[in-house]
Amino acid sequence: MAGPGIASKETIVPAGQENSFDAQDVLQVGDTAFTYFRLDRVPGSQRLPYSLKVLLENLLRTEDGLNVTAEQIQAVADWNPQAEPATEIQFSPARVVMQDFTGVPAVVDLATMREAVAELGGDPARINPLAPAELVIDHSVIADLFGGPDAFAGNVDLEYQRNLERYQFLRWGQTAFDGFAVVPPDTGIVHQVNLEYL
Structure with a gap:
């Protein structure tokens, strides 16, 4: 299939991925060649609101015939704003950003899964986040000190003292899991860090 300015093109579908x-x-x-997924190949996609087009592209990109099926893709394209949802669909984020109160339990869950896999004789190193994940420590920092030039540094020091075991655990998680990073409490709030840094 050739197009303007393209002498030849080969679309390769990776193993385990469908392209229904x-x-x-x-x-x-x-x-440079960029792989993308054409929404116009899915009947009904043209009339979708933008947010559902984003979801549709995600499904096309992750279709594997098991978790994401052609039926789920068509269900999104057939969306009726007046109808009750009847089909459960998969969403696979490209990246996950968590703040400490939700992220620490997620890391605990991953660690527990590794322990269970090891007990069953499997390779615990196979348990990792499916998407790159960052945990930003911002919600647990308490403003004990304020109004002085050393308040920020003092509050961060108190945070580390109060939660030393948690930070030791998160340091372990950062080295143990692929694609997982911890942003320390002296960096900023999760929304700012997400927009400016990550």
């Missing part, structure tokens, strides 16, 4: 709507395509820009 023949939506995977390649955009050639100079010497």
Whole structure:
């Protein structure tokens, strides 16, 4: 299949990935090829609101025939704003950002899964976040000190003293899990860190 400015193009579907709507395509820009998924290949997608088009693209990108099926993709394209949802669909985020009160329990869950896999004779190193994940410590910091030039540093020091075991655990998690990072409490709030840094 050739297009303007493209002498030839080959669309390769990775193993384990489906392409039921023949939506995977390649955009050639100079010497760089970008893989993307064409929404116009899914009947009914043109009338969807933007937010559902984002969801539809996510499903096309992650279709594997098991977790994400052609039926789920078509259900999104057939969305009726007047109807009650009748089909459960999968959503696979490209990245996960958590703050400490929700992120620490998630790391505990991953550690517990590793322990269970090891007890069953499996390889615990296979348990990792499916998407890159960052945990930003911001919700647990208490403003004991205020109004002085050393207040910020003093509050961070108190945070480390109060929660030493948690930080030791998170340091372990950061080295043990692939694609997992911890942003320390002296960096900023999760929304700011997400927008400016991550």
